Amino acid sequence: MSTTRVPASPAPAPLRRAGTGALAALLASATLGVMAGAVISPVVALIRDDFDLGAGQAGVVITTHSLLIALSGPLVGALIDRTGTRRVLAAGLVAYAVFGAAGALATGYPALLASRAAFGVAAAAVINGLTVSLLNLWQDRADTVMGYRSTAGSIGGILWPMLGGALGGISWRGPFTVYLIALPIAAAAIWLVPDARPPRGTSADTAAGSTADTPVRISTLLRRTPALLWIYALSLTTAVLLYAVMVFVPQRLARLDVTDPLAVSVFIAVTTAATALVGLVYGRIRRHLRYYPIFLVGLTLPIAGFAILAAATRPWMLLAGTPLLGLGMGLIMPATSVLVGTAVPRQVRGRAISYLTSMMLLGQFASPLLLGPIAGPHGIRAVFLAAAILAALIALAAATAFRPDRLTAAASVDDTASEFSRVDGADVRA
Structure with a gap:
């Protein structure tokens, strides 16, 4: 399929490189994501x-x-594109602390x-x-910092729920x-994180058929970059798989007479720890592997993991299967974030x-609704078998659909750092 190229206009100035303090503040913020619900699960x-x-x-x-x-994510994303990241992040951290702690009252x-x-x-x-x-301030190290983000989220998913359980x-x-831990993190973000405000009136806006005062339309990018739709679908379905572990492994353990909360938490923590370990080395992995084999390996590991869970008749067998799921998710999550972030111009990131x-x-929310009736x-055990089959179907779709000759790359509407027309040193198709 042919692609229409839009003549490039002068590229916007690159964003200012942030320091170690900014990275630390952002990674501290990343620890809050997974624990949002997990911290109150024990009570x-x-x-x-x-x-x-x-x-x-x-x-x-x-x-x-x-x-x-x-539901609110797209509205928040539009606000980020209009005002920049620091205000939205800082306000979100303060509100996170206030409304999270409000539950205690x-x-x-x-x-x-x-x-x-x-x-x-x-x-x-x-x-x-x-x-x-993270994507705006470390464009040249996106794989590495998104791997760190995955690790930070996994650590938060272990640390904060343990504190919540003690309280x-x-x-x-x-x-x-x-949740009040978000207040000092908000102060650090305000002090240390530079604003990643998108440039205005660049060629991206013109290419989308809008003026300098109107942001480029995301619908235009979705039409020009069908790879984005594939990645969104992958994110939804893999979230269904991940939450199958969170929801159904404790229930399977109960059938095997493992009911102690601390013992159950170990099985979940092993999954999270495996994801964290992959995140630490994800940048190195990307230096040796392109996205295609990363996705295939990341999707094959859950097949094996769920097959082990389905066959497990002893608790230790469950403990052998859950790390494989964590390893797979540790590859997929940073890869999807970097691909989406680098496949679009900053104006709509x-x-x-x-x-x-x-x-x-949505995948997390739907997981028990889809798999619970089984x-x-x-x-x-039938739930785990169904999850293994679903993982196999996703891997098969990736093997046949996520290839250079099957996906249509978008037109290059922003030549800055090749961030719209190129991912992985080639078109988004690669």
Whole structure:
């Protein structure tokens, strides 16, 4: 398929390179993403008893923020594209602390849900703001810093829930105070992180058929870059797989008479730790492998992992399967973020990343809804078998669809650092 090229106009000045302090502040922000729901998971049963809730109502306490992150993400992304990243990130961190901790003061179920809904919008600002900041400020090291981001998120997913569990031993309101850690991180972000404001009136705007005062339309980029749609779909489906571990491994352990909360947390922590380890070396991996084999390896590992989980009849066998899932996700998550971030011009990077985040959260939200009905009549092992089949289908689609001759690259509407027409040293197709 032929592609129409738009004559390039002078490129905007590159963004100022940030220092180590800015990177530390952004990675500290990254620790808050995974723990958004996990930090209060240990006390959901206590909340249910205190407010006299049903099991479904108690579960909504955990999932409300995820749904709001997904729904508000595109609006947050548009705000980032219009105003820059630092304001959105700083405001999001402050709101994250305020509305997250507000749950500790809730006197009823409606008030608790309202605080969780507002918290979800704040979390969307944090997740998207820090991701776009990393991509904008370290364009030449995107693979490395996004690997670090994955590691930081995984560490936060282990550290903060453990603190929340300890505080939950005092009161179910205790874990909500963990969210206040976002306040000093907000101060660090304001002080150390430079604003990654998108340039205005560049060739990207002209190419989209708009003026200097109107941002380039994301719909235009999606039409010109169908690879983005594929990556969004991949993010959604792999999130379904990842949350199958979070939701159904504890239930399988209960069937195997492993019910101690600390023991159960070890199985989940192993998955997260494997993701963290891959993140530390992801930049080196990218120096040796192109995206195509990275995706294939990242999608093949969950097939093996879920197959082991489906066959497991002893707890140690489950412990052998979960790390494979973590390793696979450790490859896929930074790869999708970098691909989306570098496949679009800076003018729409906020929205492009926000859609990726929304797809991931929708996948998490949908995972128990899609796989749960299998567990009732067929058992948890059938859920893992279904997840292995789904992973195999995704890998097959990647092997046949995510290839240079199957994807249409977008026209180059912004020649700055080859960030629109080129990824991985070649077109987005590569």
